[in-house]
Amino acid sequence: MNKKVKISMVMLMGALAITSCGKKETTPTDDQTEVCEPTGEGETPAVSNVIVIEGNDQMQFDKTELHAVAGKPITLTLKHVGQTPKVAMGHNVVILQEGTDEAAFAAKAITAKDTDYIPASEKASIVAHTKLLGGGEEDTIEFTIDKKGTYNFLCTFPGHFAMMKGVLIVE
Template identity: 35%
Template structure:
């Protein structure tokens, strides 16, 4: 004969289970378009001109542009200005390539190559071509612009250290090596 078994004991919970509420909504994952066009202004990615020669006010106005196609050229090789502040409008006239403008003290080939390499190292570290600009405080850089997209321009004033010959280059990957170099002569 089978004996009846007792009902199993039911254990009642003594406290409600703890519910953890999220403190903030998670940020959505960036779409491929957002990732490709990372916003300027992130650490290491300038959103405006910078450098020790940057000045306020206005100076001798000059305009420098780029080749309207894909050639790695500025539209002028040499610019001469009187001693004193200069107001530059730099325009990326290219319809296919990004560019920037970096003014360097002197024309020493080793310094130019070092500054360009510093910009390339910065770009690789940031994993973003908008970071292809020498970091603020790079020795020898007087003033630099952010990377400009096709058709963009930027106007700013800078004050070269005095009469002499200065070099300007584009530090977007492979542009300096491709010949994007010019000369700024400041007369006495």
């Protein structure tokens, strides 16, 4: 190769390297789900009455702290993002009244297989609950909590309570 071709090749490669570097464009999404993370040090989390929570095949919710505004309808969607059927890895979200003993509730729920692990005897302890879901399914419920406070939530499928629980803070 002669000197002019080599110089031209080096210049072309340099130009390509420079133009390929830089800011990548991203497309905005229309997803309006709740973000429950602080926006900066010392700031409070965003509060939205539209809540999406995911459960997976590793017996985990993607959020353990939810926030909502008192006195306004709350729309909660549970998405089971795993693949395992509900007979082996079912998930639900049960929101309990303040002061309810979670462990005692979960112990009663284990015996309520016929009602998808929602014990009829504990109806007064439940604010709201989703259906029991298998992998790939989702359920959306709507309810209102008028009183500000902290409400525990859990999955009542046998053995899941230990890992799948959190709090709904109503402000």
